[in-house]
Amino acid sequence: MYPRIIFDGEKLIQNYKNIENKLKDKKIDLALVTKVICADPNIIKIFEENGAKLFADARLDNILKMKKNGIKGKFMLLRIPMISELEKVIENVDYVLISELKTLKKLGEISSSKNKKIKVIYMIDLGDLREGVWYKTSLNELIRASKVKGITLEGIGTNLGCFGGILPDENNMKEIVLIKNKFEKNTGIKLNLISGGATANLPLVEKNKLPIEINNLRIGEAIFCGTDVTNNRKVPGAVQDAITLEAEIVEIKDKPSIPVGNIGLDAFGRKPTFEDKGIRKKCIIAVGEQDIDPKGLKPKDKSIQVLHSSSDHTILDITNCEKEYDIGDIISFEMSYSCTLKASTSEYVKKIYNKPNK
Numbered sequence: 001m002y003p004r005i006i007f008d009g010e011k012l013i014q015n016y017k018n019i020e021n022k023l024k025d026k027k028i029d030l031a032l033v034t035k036v037i038c039a040d041p042n043i044i045k046i047f048e049e050n051g052a053k054l055f056a057d058a059r060l061d062n063i064l065k066m067k068k069n070g071i072k073g074k075f076m077l078l079r080i081p082m083i084s085e086l087e088k089v090i091e092n093v094d095y096v097l098i099s100e101l102k103t104l105k106k107l108g109e110i111s112s113s114k115n116k117k118i119k120v121i122y123m124i125d126l127g128d129l130r131e132g133v134w135y136k137t138s139l140n141e142l143i144r145a146s147k148v149k150g151i152t153l154e155g156i157g158t159n160l161g162c163f164g165g166i167l168p169d170e171n172n173m174k175e176i177v178l179i180k181n182k183f184e185k186n187t188g189i190k191l192n193l194i195s196g197g198a199t200a201n202l203p204l205v206e207k208n209k210l211p212i213e214i215n216n217l218r219i220g221e222a223i224f225c226g227t228d229v230t231n232n233r234k235v236p237g238a239v240q241d242a243i244t245l246e247a248e249i250v251e252i253k254d255k256p257s258i259p260v261g262n263i264g265l266d267a268f269g270r271k272p273t274f275e276d277k278g279i280r281k282k283c284i285i286a287v288g289e290q291d292i293d294p295k296g297l298k299p300k301d302k303s304i305q306v307l308h309s310s311s312d313h314t315i316l317d318i319t320n321c322e323k324e325y326d327i328g329d330i331i332s333f334e335m336s337y338s339c340t341l342k343a344s345t346s347e348y349v350k351k352i353y354n355k356p357n358k
């Protein structure tokens with residue numbers, strides 16, 4: 001049945017070990033970020049068997065899914081929680097990222113009533129403009145956070161590269177260390193965990209430029225996709241085809257490269273643009289925007305060009321292909337992070353799990 005994604009357990013573990021070794025050398029703990037594959041327990045089990053102990057996800061539902069399926073380890077909630085989910089957070093999560101005192105106080109109240117302490121990582125915004133207290137005024141808020149009853153302020157963290165595309169660098173990483181030091185000096189409380197970021201921090205690790213105070217990174221993309229979209233690179237030593245997509249050809253026809261008639265907007269309200277290359281050989285594969293991000297589809301046959309998708313169809317230009325494709329043939333793709341996320345999420349895409357060899 002197609003479309004389907006194929007998880008290559010051997011390659012996933014190869015990527016995991018690659019990152020784990022890079023971090024182990026620097027005494028940085030690895031939180032495996034599971035959201036891009038919707039924390040699929042069939043896959044997470046493979047990581048667990050290969051030594052993963054800390055699992056991080058943005059969605060509480062994904063954490064619950066892992067726990068229900070017997071994954072053992074510690075769990076970190078990445079998306080700052082909704083007040084309405086705090087009860088469940090306390091029952092199921094070991095580390096929680098927080099950026100609001102109001103949420104923290106509520107968390108403390110519920111924790112106390114349940115006699116359960118949860119470890120909090122307070123988030124600092126170092127300039128990317130997603131979650132976190134603005135770095136310049138963070139000290140005051142951190143001090144207030146440390147006084148909230150019922151919780152343990154385990155550390156501080158930051159997230160870069162996600163909204164503003166801001167790259168982690170020596171300056172912003174030094175800034176978080178500065179905040180840690182100021183806080184500790186001011187309060188006498190030690191922050192055990194300094195979570196410096198995600199895949200985009202790896203170049204600093206490789207170049208030995210991440211401050212030693214940073215002892216945790218939360219990594220997803222580098223392990224599942226082998227890429228680092230923020231730094232626009234492939235991660236050294238990681239492979240990009242641990243997860244692949246297969247889709248089936250349902251039509252092959254020679255057609256013009258420019259549509260005929262007055263051009264309005266496409267199915268998603270976008271204005272399509274076209275280059276006149278004359279008559280081209282094109283095929284339709286049975287997969288669409290509901291399942292993939294066409295911009296993130298990378299055909300293994302390099303002479304295929306992905307043209308466009310609507311909800312359920314994707315159109316490919318196969319004019320330059322050496323292979324004679326036929327109706328019913330299967331086309332294979334590597335995928336970007338966003339495409340992997342969509343394909344994992346789509347219930348119309350079958351999942352095939354290939355276990356590691358050992």
Ligand SMILES: *Cc1c(COP(=O)(O)O)cnc(C)c1O
Binds near residue numbers: 058
């Ligand atoms: C998604 C996410 C990560 C993981 O990012 P990658 O680029 O996939 O390594 C880390 N931290 C937070 C807060 C996230 O939401």
